[in-house]
Structures are given as C-alpha cells and as structure tokens.
Amino acid sequence: MKAYLSVFRMRFIGALQYRAAAFGGIATQLAWGGMEILALAAFYRANPSAFPMEFSHAVSYVWMQQAFLTLFVVWSWEADILSSISEGSIAYDLVRPVDLYGRWLCQIIGSRLAKALLRCSPILIAAFILPEPYGMSLPPGAGTLLLFFLSAFLSLGVVAAFSMLIYISNFYTLSAAGIRLMVASLADFLSGAIVPLPFFPDKIRAAAELLPFASMQNMPLRIYSGNIVGPDIFKGIALQILWLLILFFAGRAAMGRALGKVVVQGG
Amino acid sequence: MIALKNITKTFRVAKRQAGFGRAVKALFSREYETVRALTDVSFTVSDGEMVGYIGPNGAGKSTTVKIMCGVLTPDSGACEIDGRVPWKNRIAHAREIGVVFGQRSQLWWDVPVTDSFALIRDIYKVDGKKYQKNLDELTELLDLSEILKTPARNLSLGQRMRCEIAASLLHAPKTLFLDEPTIGLDAVSKLAVRQFIKRLNAENGTTVLLTTHDMQDIEALTERMMLIGKGRILLDGSLAELKTRSPDPAASSEEIVAALYKEYGI
Amino acid sequence: MRLYLKYFAIHLKSQMQYKVSFFLTALSQFAVSFTAFLGVYFMFARFNAVDGFTYEQTLLCFSTMLMAFSLAEVFARGFDLFPQMLGSGEFDRALVRPRNIIFQVLAAKMDFTRLGRLLQAAAALCYAIPKSGVVWAWDKIFTLCAMVICGSIVFFSLFLIYAALSFFTVEGLEFMNVLTDGGREFGRYPFSIYGENILRFLTFVVPLALFQYYPLLYLLDRMQNKFFMFTPWVSLVLLIPGCAFFRFGLRRYKSTGS
Numbered sequence: 001m002k003a004y005l006s007v008f009r010m011r012f013i014g015a016l017q018y019r020a021a022a023f024g025g026i027a028t029q030l031a032w033g034g035m036e037i038l039a040l041a042a043f044y045r046a047n048p049s050a051f052p053m054e055f056s057h058a059v060s061y062v063w064m065q066q067a068f069l070t071l072f073v074v075w076s077w078e079a080d081i082l083s084s085i086s087e088g089s090i091a092y093d094l095v096r097p098v099d100l101y102g103r104w105l106c107q108i109i110g111s112r113l114a115k116a117l118l119r120c121s122p123i124l125i126a127a128f129i130l131p132e133p134y135g136m137s138l139p140p141g142a143g144t145l146l147l148f149f150l151s152a153f154l155s156l157g158v159v160a161a162f163s164m165l166i167y168i169s170n171f172y173t174l175s176a177a178g179i180r181l182m183v184a185s186l187a188d189f190l191s192g193a194i195v196p197l198p199f200f201p202d203k204i205r206a207a208a209e210l211l212p213f214a215s216m217q218n219m220p221l222r223i224y225s226g227n228i229v230g231p232d233i234f235k236g237i238a239l240q241i242l243w244l245l246i247l248f249f250a251g252r253a254a255m256g257r258a259l260g261k262v263v264v265q266g267g
Numbered sequence: 268m269i270a271l272k273n274i275t276k277t278f279r280v281a282k283r284q285a286g287f288g289r290a291v292k293a294l295f296s297r298e299y300e301t302v303r304a305l306t307d308v309s310f311t312v313s314d315g316e317m318v319g320y321i322g323p324n325g326a327g328k329s330t331t332v333k334i335m336c337g338v339l340t341p342d343s344g345a346c347e348i349d350g351r352v353p354w355k356n357r358i359a360h361a362r363e364i365g366v367v368f369g370q371r372s373q374l375w376w377d378v379p380v381t382d383s384f385a386l387i388r389d390i391y392k393v394d395g396k397k398y399q400k401n402l403d404e405l406t407e408l409l410d411l412s413e414i415l416k417t418p419a420r421n422l423s424l425g426q427r428m429r430c431e432i433a434a435s436l437l438h439a440p441k442t443l444f445l446d447e448p449t450i451g452l453d454a455v456s457k458l459a460v461r462q463f464i465k466r467l468n469a470e471n472g473t474t475v476l477l478t479t480h481d482m483q484d485i486e487a488l489t490e491r492m493m494l495i496g497k498g499r500i501l502l503d504g505s506l507a508e509l510k511t512r513s514p515d516p517a518a519s520s521e522e523i524v525a526a527l528y529k530e531y532g533i
Numbered sequence: 534m535r536l537y538l539k540y541f542a543i544h545l546k547s548q549m550q551y552k553v554s555f556f557l558t559a560l561s562q563f564a565v566s567f568t569a570f571l572g573v574y575f576m577f578a579r580f581n582a583v584d585g586f587t588y589e590q591t592l593l594c595f596s597t598m599l600m601a602f603s604l605a606e607v608f609a610r611g612f613d614l615f616p617q618m619l620g621s622g623e624f625d626r627a628l629v630r631p632r633n634i635i636f637q638v639l640a641a642k643m644d645f646t647r648l649g650r651l652l653q654a655a656a657a658l659c660y661a662i663p664k665s666g667v668v669w670a671w672d673k674i675f676t677l678c679a680m681v682i683c684g685s686i687v688f689f690s691l692f693l694i695y696a697a698l699s700f701f702t703v704e705g706l707e708f709m710n711v712l713t714d715g716g717r718e719f720g721r722y723p724f725s726i727y728g729e730n731i732l733r734f735l736t737f738v739v740p741l742a743l744f745q746y747y748p749l750l751y752l753l754d755r756m757q758n759k760f761f762m763f764t765p766w767v768s769l770v771l772l773i774p775g776c777a778f779f780r781f782g783l784r785r786y787k788s789t790g791s
Contacts, residue, residue, distance in 0.1 A: 020705030031711040035719045035727060042726035043576060046583045178554065178646075182561035189568040201578050338628045340787040354787060361631040371622045377547040386543055389536050390630055418550075 026122050033066035033127070037134055052198040053227050056137055060225035061196055063127035063136040065217060070115040071156055072217035073193060074163055075184040078108055085170050101255045104167065108160040140226045147233055152220040154240040159216050161247035162187065168251065171258040191216035198227065212247060215240040269312040269335065269442070269474065274344035276305040276330055276498075304330045305341070306498045314441075315472040317464075319485040321524065322495035323533060328478040331495070332446050335476070336366050348442060362391065365440035367431055369447035374419040380430050381415045384437060391438035398437065405433040408463055425456025432460065436467070443467070445477035449484055461487045482520040494524070496533035536632075540640035548645055555646060562649030566599055570657060573721055584726040591722060592661035594749055597677065598720035599654035601684025601744065602713075603647050609689045611642035615696035616703045618642075619786075635779065638696070667752050676748045676762045683765035684744040688713060690775035691739075697775075700782030716741045723749055743768035 040058050044051050053061070070076050081104055127136035139145045166183055170176040188194070190213035197205055197218050208214055219236045222228045228236060279299050305327045312318050322328050333339040334346060337353035337360050346353060351360045374383045388398045406412050409429045414422060422430065428448065435443065445464070449457045465488055467473050479485065485492050485506060492509070494502040502509070506520065513523045548555050573595055577588035586594075611618065618624045618641065627637040667673055695709045716739075719727070724735050724742040735742040744765035751761035 020702055021707065022705075024705030024707040027708045028711050028715075031708075032715060035715065035731070038727040038731065039719065039722060042583050042722070043580050046580050050579050052579070178557035178559075178561045181558070182564045185561070185565040185568050189571065194568055194572040195575050199579060200575055204575075333625065336629045338625050338787065340784075342788070357628065358631045358633075361629050364629070366626075366629045368622060368626065371626065373626050375543055375547060377550040378543055382543055382546065386539055389539050390632055392631075 022118050026119050029066040029069055029119070029123055030126055033062050033123070034134070036062045036066075041133070053196070053225070055133060057222075057225040057227045058196065059134060060136050060139075061221045061227070063123070064221050064224050065193070067120040067123040067127065068116050068152070068217075070119065071112050071152070072159055072191070072220075073184075074159060074166075074187045074191075074216070075181075076112060076115075077163070077180065078104075078111055078167075081107065081167055082170065082176075085167065086176065100259065101164070101252050105160055105164055105251075108163060109156060112156060112160070139224050140229070144223060144226070144229075144233075147237070148220055148224040151223050151233075151237055151240060154237065154244055155216050155220050157244045158212060158240060158247060161244060161251050162212060162216075164251040165247065165254060168254045168258050187213050187216070190214070192218040192221070196222070198222075210239075212243040215243045268314055268347075268349060269310075269476070270345075270347050271311070271331075271335075272309050272345045274305055274308040274331070274334060274341045274346060275303075276327075276334065276339065276341045278302045278304055303498050305334075308344070308495075308498070308500055310493060310500060310503060312474060312476060314474055315468070316491065317468045317475040317489050318477075319489040319492040320476060320478040320495065321480065321482070321485060321492060322478075323480075323528060326495045326533065327498040328495060329446055332366075332444050332476070332478060336364065336444060337361065362438070363441055365435040365438070365443045367435045367443075367445045367448050369428070369431075369445070369450045372419065372427065372431065373434055374427070374430060376420045377418055379416045379418055380411070380422075383419065383430075384415075384434060387434055387437055393438050397439070401437055401439055402433075405436060408466060409433050410459070423456075425452050425459070428452060428456060428460060429463075432463065439471075440473070442474045443476075445475065447478055447480070449479060449481055457481075457483075464488060482524055486520055494527065496528065496531050501531055502527070537636075537640055541643065544643040545645065558646040559649035559652075562646055563653050564649075566603075566650045566653040569599075569718065569721060570595065570653065583722060586723050586726075587665075589661050589664040589666070590749075590753060592657050593665050593667075593677075593752065594723050594745060595721040596654045596657035596661055597680045597684065598717055598745060599650060600658065600681050602688050602717040603650035603654060604681070604685035605688035605692065606647045607644060607651070608685075609639060609692045610644040610647070611638040611640070612689070612692035612696040614642055615692075616699045616706070619699060619703070634783065635693075635776065665753070667754075672759075672762060673752055676751055676765075679762075679765040680744050680748050683768055687740065687744060687768050687771055688716070690771040691716070693772075693775035693779050697779040697782035700786045712739055712741075720745055740768040740771055 037059055040055070040062070044055050044058075048055075051058075065072070124136070129135065139148060166180055169179065173179055190208050190211055192214075197208060197214060200208060209218075215236075219228075219240055223233055223236070278301070280302055308327070308331060320328055320331070330339065334341050335348060335353055337357045340354040348360065349363065351363070353360050373387075374380060375386070384402065393401070406415065409432065411429060411433060414426050414430065417426075419427060419430065432445075432448065448464075449460055452460065461484065464475060464477070468475050477484065477488070490505055492502075492504070492506060493500055509520065509523055510516075513526065515522075518526075573588075573591060576583075577591065581587070583591070606613065615624075615638065618627075618638065623641065624638070627634060627641065630637060662669070691709070691713050695706060695713070698706055698709065720741060724732050724746045732742055732746065735746075747756070747761045747764040750756040751758075
C-alpha cells in the first residue's frame, strides 16, 4: 500500500511542476465548457420541448465534465507506460517487487486524480459564480453529493481498467497509436463526452446505457446534475461495479498472458 | 577567415524545485538564474586551417558553434566569417558553410540516403554537374557506394555519420563546422572519419573547426587546439605546447587535459 | 514550389514505408471526426433546426470547417509539432540551411494520415451540396471554395502563432487549442448560435466567422449583399500578425536559445 501511495505522490508533484500547463488547461476548459453550454442553449431556444434534460441539469453536466475532464476521458494516456511497453524498459518494471497490473492501475488513477484536483477548483468556482442560466447549481441534496462521489470513484476505476486493456493490447499491435485514437474516440463518444447520453436517439440510447462506456463519465455527471434520481441511481452504480469487476479481471488475465509472451521472447 | 571578438552569451534558466511544498510554491512564483554560457571569447581561424575545440560538457562548445552558424545571436561581441556576420544575413551565410551536429541526424529516416542527398541538393540549389562531381568524390572518399541505397534507419552509427558528413558537404562549403563528429563511433569508423577530415582539409583547403571530447581526435587531426571551460577560452595553442606544460613527460594528452581541468577548477 | 513538391514526395515515400500503420492511423482520424458528425446527427434527429439552420445547411458548415482544418493540418503540421522540432534540434538544422525559415518548417512535416479527416469532410460535403437547397451558380461555387481555402490559411496562421508562442514557453500552450481544435469542433454549427458576443469576437479578433458564418449566409441567400461573398478573403489578414509574431519569436530564440 505504501508503495502505491508513493507512486501517487510522485505523480502529484510531477503534475504540479507544470504550472503554466495547468493555467492553460484551466483557461481552455472554461472556454470549452462555455461554448458547449451556449450551443446547448441555442438548441434549447429552438425547441424547449424536445430538450431531453432540464436545462440547468445540462449546464451542471457540462461544467462538472470540464472540471473533472482528466479524471474521466479515455484519451488521457500515460506516456511512461506507453514508452515502457514500446521501448522494452518494462524489463525493469518486472524486477520490482510490486505487481505490475496494480502498479500501473495505481499510476493511471493517481495521475488522473492529480491533474483533476489541480484543475477542478478554479473551474468549479468560475462555474458557480456565473449568472443564471449559465452557472452551475448544487446537487439536489447531500445524499446525492455522496452518491456522486461514489459513482465518480467507480467511474474512474472503470476508465482506468478499460485503458489498461488498451495498454495491454499495445503489446501485440504495431500501430498502437492509431488503435488508441480510434478506441478512445469511440469510447468517449459512447460515454457522453461529446453529446450527453440523454440526447441520443432513444433506441441507441437504450443500448448505449448498458455498455461499459455508460459507466464512465455518464453516470456520475448525471447523478450530480439531478438527471438520474431515485432507484435508477442504485441501478446505475450496481452496473458500474459490475463493469469494474469484469474489466479488472479481464485486464489481469490479459496482462498475465501478455507478460508471459514478453518473458518468452526475452523482453 | 573566422574572427570572433569578445563574444559573450548568457541564458536565463528556470529553477526546478524538488519536494512537495516547494513544488506548490513554484506554482505561484518561480526563480530564475542567469547562466553565463560564454564570456569574452575571442579567436581567429585562418583560411584552410583546422582547429580542435575541446572542453567538458556544458563548457560552451556548442554555443560557440551555434553562434558561428547563425543559429544564435550573442549578447555582445563581434563575429565575422569571410566578412559575413552569421546572425545578420542567415541565408547567404548558410550557403557557404557546412555543419554536422554529431548527436542529431539530418537524413530522412525512412528513405534511401540518396533521396535525402537529392533533396539537400535542391535545398542548396547545387547544379547538376557540380553535384554529381561532389557526390562521386564523397562517395569514394567516405566509401558510401554500398550504403547509398539503404534507408538511414538501417545504417549503423558509423555508416550514418559518414553519410551525415557527406550530406553537409554536398554544396562544397568553404568552412565546415563539426560538433562532436566522432561521438559514439566504433574504432574503425572513428579512423575513417578522421582520415576523411584530414584529406578534405589538405586537398580542398576547407577550413575545419571541430568540437570533441576525444583527445585522440585532436592528436590525429589538428595542429591547433583551443580549450574552453566555464565559457572562457583557457588555452589556445598547439598540442606540443600543451605537452610542455605537463611536468610528467610520459603523461598522455588525456591525462594532461584532465590535469588542466583540475587546475582551472572545471 | 518545385522544392516543396520534392519535400512532398519524400514525405509520401517515408509514410508509405509503413502502410498498415498509415491506413490504421488514417482510419482512426476518420473515426474521430465521425464521432463529431454523429454528434451533429443526433442533435438534429431531436431538433429540426437551430437558429434557423437545418441539418443539411449545418452540414455545409461542418464539412467546410473540417475540410479547411484538415488541409491546414496535413500541410502545416510542422507548426503544430513545432515544440518537438525545437526540442529535437530539427529547427537548428533548418536555421543553417539557405532557405526561408517559414517555408522550411512548413515543408518539414506533412502528415497524410490526416487525410482521414478530409475524407470525412468530403463525404459530408457531397451529401450536403445537393440537399442544402442552395442553387449552385458560379458565385456560390466561388464562395464555397473560398470558405475552404481561406479557412485553411486562417488555421495555418493560428498554427503559426502557436509556433511563435512556443519560442517563449512550451508549457501552457494548451489554450491555443480553443482556437484551433475548438474552432473546428464549435465551427460545426454556424457561429451565430453562440450569441452576439462570441460572433463579434470571431469576426474581429480571431476571424473564424469570416470564412464560416458570413459566406454561409450568402450561400443560403439569407444575405444578398455581394460583400459576404468576399469576407473569407478578409480573414486572411490574420497572416500578417502571424508572420510578424513568428519573426519576433525567432529573434528572441536566437538571442536566448531556449
């Protein structure tokens, strides 16, 4: 456990070093979120009755999405892991007395948490200060907030476990970058990164909600905004746990096989 | 002719902080320090001369070369190469000089070496006949005929360096700057490169300035060497002069230079 | 120009060395912009129009924007990857060669995998051209071409400014993405939907609307004034500060080397 903590601490310090990068990122995400909301507002004006969420819910959804962007998007890759796979320095990792799957998973989670913690507060403050109807609102109640945290944590786990599968596939493929890009863009789309799931056509939406991608940012963002309420929250969280377990065990098994291959080839 | 007079150059570098608390602090304020890369550097190199430029890492060798190539502008001082100020008329200057950066490649990684050469010919606007003549000569002297059709990624380091040097000479420059041309090469390639540089200097009268860590490069190639440390020229003279400075006549030139580094505290 | 074609040939030859990887990456570029298209499609499946623009009319906007962007990305990739060129010393090499420096950076990198995006844009455009209700007379065709060509030059200018900034710092340049990637992403809808202030900003400060919104109005006959045919050409003034700023950054680079 201590080894994991120190990995996390290193990540956090690493992320802190890039001061200007953090400021630049915050400015980017504020502008990006603002534009998203203005676009949604235009659609709302065009036909309020066709709007599938309450407008204030959609606003909260977008701001929370921007504030915790690095926590939930699939495309945020770990350069260290990628290079250790492609350049073969993985041999060093194998001699360390820590289980590699756990170490990498921890590194992914730590890195995402560090970046998100560094960036979220200015975005959240700005989002709360903004006037109606563009400002963010608090969740319906304290209970919802707690459930949001739980769901956000599970979501981070699902994203990390899913991206582990992609990293592991890099052991086998030649054009790793192309595949990563493709999988990430499809996964992000299906998790509601471009258009929130409620805006999907009904049949597609029903199918998409069962996929593991819906257990990523879709669930916590909709819980926070108040779009999902009551027993649906618990159903959603149960689905998140299920996907987390499936992806975790699939990842461990795949990692074992991939490492076996590396050892046989002599690294 | 190369003439540098009182060249001074400083850089500003941000300090990186270690530790958690300092990293947080650095978010809001950051400290800078000024590094003096070159202080009062003056020397002249005559046409057709060959000079070795040695010094430990970070002494200012590459900075000097970059100033002479027109990549960097100095803070103060004057530099003229055949009457041109390198940083003032970059394009006219670039046409007359050749540069080899030993640690970086100018060849296109995935295509045969000849394709890279043909593109460099067009960049330098070398006309067809002159190019063919230069290429034939370089091919023979550097023994490239076997490897010209190979993509650069498949060449060994020594083969690649030979191609790099040829690439920098396709336009037959009057002056050649070599920044660590023998770094990382095996013994055979080192010898081949040295032999070639020597011939180029002797037969074509090309002015050559090369930086190196390797005292054997100096011994094999140059009459004259300049020692730079902490941004200052410490010694400018022949290898023989250097040897007379050592109390131990049996000391190798490497040992003498190591002793000098110690003496100057670098 | 002849030299540019030589560079073009050598890049093409290099990238064709890895055919599988090339096609997979191109395909993934296609997939990325396909999700953007799906987003538009899903929104219009629910709402018939936004700010008076129909689905087909919006697709005109989407495809010209994407096309302009991907052309800039294929050919001006050197500026997009400029921090890496600085870091690897490739830029120093360019400085010791007797050619215009902007030309050399432009020629140093070309990424043909980005044609995947262009393909997506072309497909959307082919669908939108007959369905958008525009009567395609010569003036409309001229305007459409101007939207794409001037658009890609504007994106090129933005890349140029990005490269100029990286002479000063390599950190924090992410905010430029709001203008480049953001311009592409948000430009899938006519810029007027974001409200007057944004439209004004995108007209007078970063002139993305000049090659998107105004000529679109002309295409759709919402504006008869011939001036709107030529607004894309006005947007090219961005090249002037772009080049000037790059020159300024270059002077600083030469004196600091950082």
